Every structure is written in structure tokens, then in C-alpha cells.
Amino acid sequence: MRMLSVDTPEVTARSEQRAAAIDTEFLQLAEWIRKGLAPISAALGEFLLPKLETGHAGTLHFTQGKAASAFAKENIAARLARPNGRQREIFIRVADSPFDGANRLLAYVAPDYTEQERREIPKRLRPTFNLDLVVAGQAATFVIYPSVPGAEDLALLIDAAAAARTGGLGIWSTPETLIAYEYRALEDLYQITRKKVSNEPLDVGERSWRERYCADMRNRVLHGPEDYFGIEPEYRLWIWPQDLRDAVSRLNLTPAPELAAGV
Template sequence: MLSVDTPETTADTVEGAKSVDEKFKQLGARIRDGVAPISDALTEFLLPKIETGNAGSLQFGQGTAAATFNTENIKKRLAEGREPGKERGIFIRTADDFFDDNNRLLAYIAPNYSKKELETLPREKRPTFNLDLITEGWAAPFVIYPSIPGELDLPLFLKAADKAVKDKKGIWKDSHTLLAYEYRALEKLHGVTKKKAEGKKLEPDEAFSWRTRYCADMRDRELHGPEDYFRVPPIYRLWLWPQDVNEAVGHLNLTPSRRLTGSGSRTR
């Protein structure tokens, strides 16, 4: 589902999530020991989240709740205004690139309304299932260039995300929540750091393979490096793959941050 990122359930079980708790506690210790290839600034931002001792369990619990909400919400909305047993069809609008690297269809998904309904229902009354996840706080905004919501949809998206954060709904209820993309990155960082701690040779570029995307601030169009994303509030983060940065700078009139150009303060 485009532009949203729900918590991960890749731990599979409660016991698996507890195993992740231990992995992240180990990662936290190695970060403090200076073994992990991560900047001081990002360390300061992430350590409080992974040193709680329950980062994996929190992620798994949130992911399970998000999945439950999504299943029930889709079932409910497809049945709205229909005779019992007769659900609506589904409307799908795909990204320019139809599939991701895992062969998953990338799309905005919603109930399929009739032409008459579309003429009478305003956009906010017929949201996508993607937007529903944002509204209820069960997903973080995850807009990746060039698949940016349209000029009429983006304001609704940002407004819903802002309200969910302020109301502390879903994942925003706990200040120690790791957003799903942070969780995935830290799992990769744990692998890299474990290998380094064991004295194993890292492959070229492996040390920083755990973070690759750049991040731009939708408010002022400032472009930040992969480890400076946290300087942008979650709802205003626009993500860019390295190969798309030059094009996006031109198309969106982005301005590289001083830290990105090397004119700011340095970290290890």
C-alpha cells in the first residue's frame, strides 16, 4: 500500500519478538561501545528506543494490531451501502513502477464507488485504505519519490497524519515506538555490527548498507542524508532512493542541507 508503512510482524510470534528484544539490547551495547557504524546524532535519537528492552515486542504488538484494524476496516467499508453478502469491488491505482523488489503490487486501494457516488461524495468521505491506516495511527507516512500523492490528496494525507500524531493514536501512543523503516534498518545494522564485532571482514559498502534512502523535508524542500532523516518530523518526510536524488533535486527544487554538503558539523 503506497505511502504508508505499518509496523512489522516479521518476528512471527511473541517468542520471536522477545528474541528481537535481546538483539536490539545487544545492538545498543555495541553502539555505546563504538562498534556500530552509525553517526553520533542518530545514535542519540535511536538509543532510547532500543534500550527499553522491549523494542521488538512493541513492534510486533503494534504490527498485529495494525493488521487486525486493516482487515476489519476493509471488510466494513466494502460492505457499506451494500445488500448483505454483496460487497463492493476494489479500486486500485498503481504506482508508475507496478511492483517492488519483492514482487508486491504497489498501489493506493479503496472501495470502488459508482460514478454517481463519486459526484456526491467528497474526497474525505471516500478515503483509500492507505489513508485509513494513517488516520487511525496504525501506519507512519512513507512517501517515496516519485510516487507522491496528488495535489488534492497530499493535504488530506498530511492533515490526517498530523492529527494522529497529536492525538497519540495507534503507534504514536508510545514515545519509544520505532517506525517500521527504523526497525528494519536496525535489524540490518545489528547484522552488520555483529559481523564487525566478531572480527569478520565486511564487504565493500556493507558497513552502511543498513541505511540507503535520502530524506527531504516537504515543508522547506531541504534534502538530508540517510542518517539525518530524524531532523524532519515523521509526517513531512519524503524519501528518495540514491539513484533518484539528482532527478528529484531538479524536479522538486530541493536544497541539500549544510551537513549533506559537508559544511556542517562532523560526526563519526
């Protein structure tokens, strides 16, 4: 299962040794970017280079992923516990499209409150586990159209994310953090660039490492896949290419000048 609207650091490295190897791979990717060998825009490359060139980008991300996982387990156990020693059931609400490309269930997850509790306890005091991760700075927001939270829930999510980021909580304690969706994209970019440099045939498009467009929730301006970084993380609304026409129409999005000009 994957929690909707949030993105926790990856633990796919599985070991400190593999994380250290990713440190080296990301340093190599940084060198390729500086030499103009990687298929990435100059502006996005400049934004990501300080994070790649630390020499510990993979290790940092793996460490953050383990911390997020530990927090999630402890938080779920604590919030499901009742004073009488019994555990609450878990409430799951799935997305309109319930599965992602890896066949994982997409859902909001929370303790199951009684009808009376839902009437008496304000929503902000009975958050989902998804929101708890954001509040603690253990996850970034990752809202993907059309699975957008309702107005009240979205406001809670944005406010919590902004507070965690500006307060330097969790993953936001260091400017070197790669948000999980950046980390995954850079892993793909490394493999694509490695093949290009080695003159190996590509089995995917060289720009396939980034496909989602990004809209700024504050002003409804739509940006290209490599121009998201100018939007503060909590205000990013991600849109797959196949959903772009519908999103532009339904949300009344306006293309950024660079996107409209095809730059």
C-alpha cells in the same frame, strides 16, 4: 501487495518468542552504539537509543504490527459492506513503478465507488484503505519519490498523519515506537555490527542499512540518510540514491548544510 505511501509495523518476527529475541538483539545493538562499534552517526544513535534500550523494542513492534493487521482486516470488511448486504468491489491504483524490490505490487486500495458516488461524495469521505491506516495511527506515512500523491491527496495524508501523531493514536501512543522503516533498518544494522564485532566478512557495505535520502516537504531541504529524524514524520519525503539527481532538479531541493559539507 504493499500499500503505497504508508508503512505499517512489521510482523516478520512471526512469533512472540522471536520478538523477544529481537528485544535482546536490540539491547545488544544499543550497547554497541554506545561503545562506538556500530556504523551509525552519533546524532542518530542518540535519537534511537531510548527506543532500543527499553528492553521490549521488538515485542512492542510485533504487538503494533498485529494490531495494525487486525485493524486493516476489520476496516476493509466494514467499508466494503453495503447496506443491502452485497459487497463493493475493490479499486486498485498502482504506482508508476508498480513493483518493489520484493516483487510486491505497490498500490493505493479503496472501495470501488460508482461514477455518481465519486461526483457526490467528497474525496475526504471516501478515503483509501492506505489513508485509513494513517488516520487511525496504525501506520506512518512513507512517501517515496517519484511515487508522490497528488496535491489534494498529499494534503489529506499529511493532515491525517499529523493529527494521529499529535493525538497519540495507535503507534503514536508511546514515544518508544520504532517506525517500521526504522525497525527494518535496525535489524540490518544489528546484523552488520554483529559481523564487524566478530570480525566476520561483510557481504554488504557497512552503511547499506540506510540508503534513502530524506527531504523536508515544508522547506524542500534535502538531508542525508542519517539526518531524517529532525523532520517530523509526516513531512518526510524519501529518495533513493538512483533518483536523487532527478528529485533535486524536479523538486528544486536544497542540500542541508551538513549534507553539502559532506559531514
